[in-house]
Amino acid sequence: MESIPRWEKQNWNPRRVAPLVGYGVAGLVLLVGLFTSYYTVAADEEAVVLRFGQYNTTKGPGLHWKLPYGIDEAITVPVTEVRNLEFGFRTVMPGRRSSYSRNEVEALMLTGDLNIADVEWVVQYKINDARAWLFNVREQEDTIRDLSESVMRSVIGDRTATEVFTGEREAIAIGAATRLQGLLDRYGLGVDVITIKLQNSVPPPPVQPSFNEVNAAQQESRRIENEAEREYLKVIEVAKGQAKRELAEADGYAIDRVNRAKGDVARFKELESAYRQSKQVTRRRLYLEAMERVLPRVERIVVADEGGILKMLPLGATK
Numbered sequence: 001m002e003s004i005p006r007w008e009k010q011n012w013n014p015r016r017v018a019p020l021v022g023y024g025v026a027g028l029v030l031l032v033g034l035f036t037s038y039y040t041v042a043a044d045e046e047a048v049v050l051r052f053g054q055y056n057t058t059k060g061p062g063l064h065w066k067l068p069y070g071i072d073e074a075i076t077v078p079v080t081e082v083r084n085l086e087f088g089f090r091t092v093m094p095g096r097r098s099s100y101s102r103n104e105v106e107a108l109m110l111t112g113d114l115n116i117a118d119v120e121w122v123v124q125y126k127i128n129d130a131r132a133w134l135f136n137v138r139e140q141e142d143t144i145r146d147l148s149e150s151v152m153r154s155v156i157g158d159r160t161a162t163e164v165f166t167g168e169r170e171a172i173a174i175g176a177a178t179r180l181q182g183l184l185d186r187y188g189l190g191v192d193v194i195t196i197k198l199q200n201s202v203p204p205p206p207v208q209p210s211f212n213e214v215n216a217a218q219q220e221s222r223r224i225e226n227e228a229e230r231e232y233l234k235v236i237e238v239a240k241g242q243a244k245r246e247l248a249e250a251d252g253y254a255i256d257r258v259n260r261a262k263g264d265v266a267r268f269k270e271l272e273s274a275y276r277q278s279k280q281v282t283r284r285r286l287y288l289e290a291m292e293r294v295l296p297r298v299e300r301i302v303v304a305d306e307g308g309i310l311k312m313l314p315l316g317a318t319k
Contacts, residue, residue: 034068036066036068036069036070037065037066037067037068038063038064038065038066039063039064039066039074040062040063040064041059041060041061041062041064041074041076042061042076042078043061044061044078044079044080044081045061045076045077045078045079046058046059046060046061046076046077046079046130047059047060047064047074047075047076047077047130048074048075048076048077048130048131048134049064049066049072049073049074050072050073050074050075051067051071051072051073052071053073055131055135056072058130058131059074075134077127077130077133077134078127079126079127079128079130080126081126081127082124082125082126082194083124083125083126084122084123084124085122085123085125085141085144085145085148086120086122087103087106087107087119087120087121087122087123087145087148087149087152088102088103088104088106088107088118088119088120088121088199088200089101089102089103089107089120089199090103104118106149107119107120108204109152109153109156109157110153110156110157111156111157111159111160111161111164112156112157112158112159112160113160113161115160115161115203116203116204116207117156117161117164117165117201117202117203117204118200118201118202118203118204118205119152119156119164119198119200119201120198120199120200120201121152121173121176121196121197121198121199122196122197122199123144123148123180123193123196124193124194124195124196124197125144125191125192125193125194126191126192126194127190127191127192128190128191128192129190130190131190132188132189132190133189133190133191136187136188136189136190137187137188137189140189140191143187143189144184144189144191147180147183147184147187148176148180148196151176151179151180151183152176152196154179155172155175155176155179156172159172161203162218164201165201165202165203165211165215166215169198169201172198172201173195173196173197173198174196176196177193177195177196180193180196181193271286
């Protein structure tokens with residue numbers, strides 16, 4: 001049997017190798033602890049820190065320390081990112097000329113007057129509470145999608161088809177966003193609804209031509225109503241102007257009559273005063289003034305005295 005050299009026995013001595021292994025293990029443990037004792041949170045994120053799997057704290061952006069070796073776990077959540085959920089369609093390939101796919105199960109809804117509406121909309125939301133987002137509800141996005149579809153069907157069911165297809169789209173979107181936010185707050189999902197946008201609200205393709213005809217008839221009806229309203233206002237304004245003119249004339253006539261009456265009263269009082277001072281002269285003057293007004297309008301004049309009718313040569317007669 002071949003003997004082992006003495007110098008080899010000295011190099012492979014277990015007592016000399018054991019400390020080296022211990023130092024290596026200690027260094028590895030220290031290195032792992034160092035790399036698992038800190039974490040970085042981006043500017044648009046929040047970190048939810050778990051200690052032994054239970055919620056401990058929430059940290060904002062920056063470099064933070066934690067207990068190593070898996071005691072603390074940091075889960076980052078993007079809290080400033082605006083997320084989109086599409087309903088009634090899906091974006092297959094985004095870009096300058098995006099392509100979409102239809103989802104009729106979501107899009108077809110029943111209106112309040114029992115008509116079918118084809119509605120497509122987008123929900124935009126962002127997370128406002130990272131802890132609530134992670135722990136209060138499972139399948140968060142599916143929950144938002146289910147609630148949004150339920151709310152939209154409820155809002156559409158409260159409107160007529162004409163309102164859904166024409167002038168009430170903005171009111172429908174605002175009402176749906178308000179209801180959805182209330183449900184999300186009740187669930188404690190930690191989400192803010194930014195907006196709901198109605199991309200499209202039209203009748204289903206089979207009834208589209210009929211709806212276009214009805215829409216054209218309604219527009220023609222509104223045009224005729226507007227023209228009638230314009231003519232009505234025109235006549236009303238003319239009548240108001242004429243009424244004001246007649247009222248002004250009546251006021252002027254009233255003022256004239258009052259002033260004349262006042263003048264007649266003043267003149268009568270003067271005559272009365274003169275009559276009281278000289279009755280015979282005043283009576284004679286009044287008589288002569290009356291004759292001056294009456295005689296020029298008389299065609300035939302007969303002069304009489306106490307002896308009877310006097311003959312008169314009608315020099316001014318033309319016949």
